[in-house]
Amino acid sequence: MSELKRFTREEIQNRNSKQDAVFIIDNEVYNVTSFLDDHPGGHEVLLNVAGKDASEDFDDVGHSSDAKDLMKKYRIGELVDEDKVELKKRHFNWEEYNKENSKNSFISSWKFPVVLGLLMTVLYTYLFG
Ligand code: HEM
Incomplete structure (x- = not known):
């Protein structure tokens, strides 16, 4: 070569x-x-x-x-x-993606429905129990 x-x-x-x-x-x-x-x-x-x-x-x-x-x-x-030009990122960057996503992770994770469920149970017991 x-x-x-x-x-x-x-x-x-x-x-x-x-x-x-x-x-x-x-x-x-x-x-x-x-x-x-x-x-x-x-x-x-x-x-x-x-x-x-x-x-x-x-x-x-x-x-x-x-x-x-x-x-x-x-x-x-x-x-x-x-x-030279700065090369565009062509490959999917999981690190960036996860960082972006972790911002809304509470709403989208399993914790949110569980906490909501518990709150509703407490509220129901308090009102009608
Ligand atoms: C040294 C540079 C290049 C090499 C070694 C190369 C090699 C190849 C090879 C091996 C293929 C067969 C399909 C594949 O394996 O992906 C291909 C297809 C093709 N290449 Fe290149 N290529 C080069 C540059 C370019 C450039 C600069 C263009 C466009 C301006 C281009 C346009 C195409 C097109 C249109 C096909 C046909 C795709 C199809 O029929 O589905 N290639 N090339």
Whole structure:
């Protein structure tokens, strides 16, 4: 495998031909020239995004983990720090979810109906007992 390089977005923007097809996915730079004819999604989609940031298009397709493994083979480097973007969180964050949810946990947990039931019993006994 060749040495990994740092690229600017500007350097990549003209590399959009069949002879030299390079794009960016998640701040990493891929040279897919030799992959064009082998891509199961066809060479046209790859050429459409060559020279550009293909992160969203790549993600929209919902590529398999096999595809994500395969792309390592075509990685030639990454963007220089100044050209990097902050990556969107794509994976579901259970920690955040639980933290959010614990705010209303009293109402939604089993405790609320039990306490309500006890209160009603006491009230009923007091009024009609
Ligand atoms: C190095 C980068 C890429 C690799 C290694 C790759 C690999 C693959 C593989 C293995 C598949 C077969 C389905 C799967 O396993 O998910 C696939 C399908 C596909 N890919 Fe890619 N892909 C790359 C980049 C892209 C990009 C940038 C786009 C869009 C611009 C794209 C669009 C598609 C489409 C449309 C399909 C067909 C999906 C279908 O028929 O259901 N791919 N790709």
